[in-house]
Amino acid sequence: MPELPEVETIRRGLDGWVIGRRITDVEVRHPRAVRRHHAGPADFRARLLGTTITGTRRRGKFLWLPLDSGDALLCHLGMSGQLLIEPPDKPDGPHLRIRLVFDQAEHQLRFVDQRTFGEMLVSPDGAELPGEIAHIAPDIYDPAFDLAEFSRRLRARRGEVKRALLDQSLISGVGNIYADEALWRARLHGNHPSQELSDAVARELVEHIREVFDAALNAGGTSFDALYVNTNGESGYFDRSLAVYGRAEEPCRRCGTPVERIKFTNRSSFHCPSCQIVPG
DNA sequence: AAAAGCCCCTGCTTGC
């Protein structure tokens, strides 16, 4: 899915457009898109009608729009979700899941999602922090992110460091791409046991995450194809800067050794076998 | 309690 930089790019795109707008119609085109709104699509619609969006917020890969009702419209893009600001006369694509219509607006907001892993729900009293995502750890840009606490919890874990980075309850916003990129920058192998990391290395790892996120944000996010776009439907360009992800057999940008691809929990991991060594 | 596996989807690519 979009990882933190892509979701943040989308949040910024929404921020300049949705704030202050009043919702006048809601159309749920696919029930799966609101599957975690347990009261169902009709209730989802009813709770949104007539409310005004007061802001745009994000934690990790979750995005929410606080409403003047005190509730929040919570959204996760899953693997292929898009939030598009489009004119009403633009034809609906086959993957349109939810449409939001606003008072006196020349555009509407469309939630488009090919693979339907994404979702929206209305979180009661969720404006400040939706209860549905209270278990997600703060991401590195959140003032609540506690570096010492992250280091302590990371090093208390059994298991491998890459799996830890992907655990959203430990640190949020990192997915498969940026985990590989940050580990490469840190010269750590993803299979490195978390428990063997020093406090200094754990803190450095966060700095590498920050650097790769900052770089991706400056490029407008990563996109391999037309699935990953901002609210204008445009792709980011950070894929041109990826050091290891998707670069199997290509030379490591540091030492020239061919990048290796390995299986990791039914996914792919990429690393440099020279720069990133597992101890022991 | 924490960690690992399974599952949910669609569409594109690859290999027989």
Place this chain on the structure above:
DNA sequence: TGCAAGCAGGGGCTTT
């Protein structure tokens, strides 16, 4: 050509 398997950047739930 046709079909099956593999693959894709997710998280929640169940099991161990």
